[in-house]
Amino acid sequence: MVFETLHASQLKGQRPHRTDMTLHYAVFGQPIAHSLSPRIHAAFGAQLGIALDYRAIEAGRAEFPHALDAFAHAGGRGANVTLPLKEDAAALCASLSERARRCGSVNTLLREGEGWHGDSTDGAGLLRDLRERHALDPRDQRILLLGAGGAARAAAFALAGAGAGELAIANRTHERAAALAAALGAPARALAWSGLAEAGAFDLVVNATAAGHAGATLALPSTLFASDALAYDLSYGRAAQPFLAAARAAGATHAVDGLGMLVEQAAESFALWHGRRPDTAPVYAALRG
Numbered sequence: 001m002v003f004e005t006l007h008a009s010q011l012k013g014q015r016p017h018r019t020d021m022t023l024h025y026a027v028f029g030q031p032i033a034h035s036l037s038p039r040i041h042a043a044f045g046a047q048l049g050i051a052l053d054y055r056a057i058e059a060g061r062a063e064f065p066h067a068l069d070a071f072a073h074a075g076g077r078g079a080n081v082t083l084p085l086k087e088d089a090a091a092l093c094a095s096l097s098e099r100a101r102r103c104g105s106v107n108t109l110l111r112e113g114e115g116w117h118g119d120s121t122d123g124a125g126l127l128r129d130l131r132e133r134h135a136l137d138p139r140d141q142r143i144l145l146l147g148a149g150g151a152a153r154a155a156a157f158a159l160a161g162a163g164a165g166e167l168a169i170a171n172r173t174h175e176r177a178a179a180l181a182a183a184l185g186a187p188a189r190a191l192a193w194s195g196l197a198e199a200g201a202f203d204l205v206v207n208a209t210a211a212g213h214a215g216a217t218l219a220l221p222s223t224l225f226a227s228d229a230l231a232y233d234l235s236y237g238r239a240a241q242p243f244l245a246a247a248r249a250a251g252a253t254h255a256v257d258g259l260g261m262l263v264e265q266a267a268e269s270f271a272l273w274h275g276r277r278p279d280t281a282p283v284y285a286a287l288r289g
């Protein structure tokens with residue numbers, strides 16, 4: 001199947017899609033050509049018999065507000081937003097869900113009247129993947145979160161809300177980890193990256209940094225992983241490989257990427273738009289295959 005990617009500039013002057021019954025959705029980001037979201041939403045729509053058009057639209061931060069306006073004008077009903085636009089999307093919304101407001105980032109937009117309602121489904125997607133695919137319930141677990149960007153914030157609030165016993169946060173820019181830990185309160189605490197070797201052992205280590213996209217490997221001390229620990233990278237495909245390899249070398253028993261989270265957060269967006277939750281298992285299996 002081939003999915004067309006549009007550039008934001010191609011949206012200018014598009015007429016509203018008033019003549020067909022197809023529902024129009026999109027994912028905005030930069031880069032976006034390799035996004036799996038069009039494939040995932042097409043599969044969900046086919047599964048539930050919902051006719052929808054979901055395309056990828058390349059837009060940087062400067063182009064995004066106009067591109068989103070043009071998309072709404074052309075009949076866009078909902079959108080996903082990815083790097084680097086999640087915080088900009090939150091600022092553009094007329095209303096926000098409680099979870100989006102808390103983590104200050106939006107990955108799902110729903111057209112309501114003349115404005116956008118914003119939600120963040122990343123945290124729920126992570127929890128569902130951990131629980132259902134990897135048999136890990138965060139309750140009472142010792143968890144280390146690497147990163148303090150938009151996805152890390154969503155993950156942190158979700159993990160803390162799920163009853164994590166301990167939530168240590170380390171980030172390249174320490175101040176951001178400290179601010180996130182302060183926003184969460186107990187049991188969260190910020191750790192200096194240089195102090196990871198003395199931080200003890202964790203049941204779950206979540207990589208929410210974007211380091212793998214640049215091919216960078218994070219230094220992971222061998223003391224980090226408790227027995228039977230899970231290493232989880234939010235990214236997937238090639239970007240996840242440096243962290244997963246480093247985690248295995250440091251003694252992690254299990255090391256998995258974020259493909260399952262991607263499918264689960266998409267299902268959560270889909271349910272918000274269409275009022276029905278798709279079965280994610282066959283879609284995940286097809287992508288993994």
Ligand code: NAP
Nearest residue numbers: 147148149150151172173209210211216234235258261262
């Ligand atoms: P972001 O807001 O740009 O945050 C990037 C984070 O990575 C920051 O904490 C940054 O640290 C850190 N970082 C970047 N390069 C680094 C390096 N070379 N070494 C160490 N730390 C580095 O990005 P995001 O939206 O949170 O996305 C983060 C990751 O999650 C991406 O890989 C993205 O693909 C993935 N993600 C996956 C899903 C899914 O559904 N599976 C959903 C959302 C995001 P500083 O604060 O120091 O800059």
